[in-house]
Each structure stands twice: as structure tokens, then as C-alpha cells.
Amino acid sequence: MSSADNFAYPEPEDQDIDAGPHEPIPSVDGNAAAGALSEIFRIDIIAALGRCRHCGAVRAFGAAMVFTDAPGIVVRCRDCQGVLLRLVQTPTRYWLDLSGLSYLEIDREE
């Protein structure tokens, strides 16, 4: 929904929940990147713990913020909003930037 739409119509959610102001750019959860990342990684990394290179927070990848309304997928740290991962796909290539993650800790049992 564009910002112009927000002026034209009351936001329907407001009738349903006693919520404060919304995030200006909608994001979803780390889970939303699972399908795209499954093309690259044999192991499901959504349940993995990752350390943010920007602020040092260690969190489950699934708890990160995912922005999909873009030419690629951008994953940001929920604590500092720093970019953890960028993934762009072309018809012939993947471009993957993991420089915002200093490590991933992956459970071998799951």
C-alpha cells in the first residue's frame, strides 16, 4: 500500500487492534527468506543463531527482519537494523552478501 493510500483510507487494522504507529516500511520475519535460501543452503539456516557484525546481537535468523519489496531480499538485525544478508537472483546467478553476519551457529540435530 502506498503512503497516498494511507491518507485516503483509514487503516483497517486499527479497528481490530489497539496498536501504536506502524513501521513505515513493512518487514516480515526471517522465515520469509527460507524458500529463497533453501535454493542455496542444504541446511535450513532459519533456525540457526547468527551474530550481527554491526551490534553483536546473537539471535535466531528467524527473528530477523526481512524486506522483500525490493529487487532482492534484504535481511536486517532486529536490534540495530544493520544489514545481515542480501540476496539477489538473476535468471542465471545468485548474488549473496553475508558480510553483516560474523557467524552462524547451526544445530546439527534439527
Added chain:
Amino acid sequence: MSSVWQVAEVVGGTDETDTARTIRLRVEGLMGHLAGQHIDIRLTADDGYTAIRSYSVASAGMDGHLEITVDELPDGEVSPYLVRNLAVGDQLEIRGPVGGWFVWRPSRVNPVQLIGGGSGVVPLMSMIRAHQASGNASPFRLLYSLKSPHTLLYREELRRLERESAKLTVDYVYTRSTPEGWPAKPARLTADTLLARIFPAEENPDVFVCGQTVFVEAVADWLVMAGYSAESIRTERFGGTGGIQ
């Protein structure tokens, strides 16, 4: 090039509400999945234009098959087609089920609090079904916030489980209109309403919250303020065109 995309065949469907439909897919080689996972569906137009959308799996524990429940977005690119036009025998390109974080595993011993807004109940239903099918005795509680009785998904099954299952409790919060004779007036969901209908923080429930972004963020904030540990709360937001729906 290797690909994780595969073809699934539509083998059945059930209307849940005026706008939502459960679609059963046959998926070659599928050996179960984790409750709470989703699939991605890719539609390709004749001119090569593709649209990918994510849909939570609603079913649990069916080898070779899975079910999704799709709620039609009025201006959606994909959901109206899935709800209105898809017929038995049609084929879809799918990826998954994927996602190992917003999932419930039968090995968990904590009580489970499910909080769903609207069609956010879909992955929570998968967890309820997996729990019912398992020997796991932990109590489950579902808080289901919905606009009106007409938008209620899984009506009969939830009613039956409420009657027959000692390990599931369901609470409904109606925000715009209620069933006839409902004891409360329709009202926006508030922190007080929510906290009165869920397992208290002291019982250390695993909490799963799914719904529109604004719903998930408000609920998660209330939970943390009320003393639920952030680590115990897992969220799934609907939103952006590539998000889970």
C-alpha cells in the same frame, strides 16, 4: 541447474469462508513436515512473468500431501486465482515446506500459547493438528482474534476439538461483529483482553504469534511488557508481497 522447485498437483479443495479456501496438494516424495512451516508457490504467466507467494501449511503429518488455506486479498495478484480458479488436476510449482524457526516440535514439553489474527491462524492450526496427533500431553491454548464469525476458519474442527480434547483450549476475540448471543461486544483487541486469555508468563509457555504485521508487533510488545521472555515468543508476520500469507 539443480532446483528446489517441484510440481504439486491439486487433489482437492474446501471452502472455509466466503473468501478463504483450503487446497489439498499432492507433493511427490514429501515425507511429512514441521508444524508451522510454509511453502512458496510460483505462478508463471504466458509471457514469462512470475509471481512468488508464501503460504503456511495448515495440515500436519500427511506423507505425500499437504494442505494450505488461502484467504483472498481483493487486489491480490495470486490469491484470487488460487481461491477462485484453481481446479482439481491443476499443477502448481512449489518450493518447500521450509522454515525451521516458526515451528512446534512434539518433543517440546512447555505449554503452548498460540495467538492468531485472522488467517494468521493457519500455521497455528498445523501445530494444533500435529499436537493432537502426537502423544505430547502439554496443554495448548489458542487465542483467535477475528473480525466476524463469517471469517472463522476451521469452524467445525475447532468446535469438535474444544468438546473432545482435554489438551486444547480456544478463546475467540471478535473485533467487528460477534455470533448471536456472544457474551461480549465486538471490540479492538487490547493488552488487557489478550493477557486475560493466555497462559501466564510464570508457566513459561512457548508463544507463537501470527497475523498482519501490526497485529504481530502489538501483541509481541504487550507480551514482552507483561514479562514474557523475548526468547519464548516466535512471530510470523504477513505483509509485503513476498511475505507469508
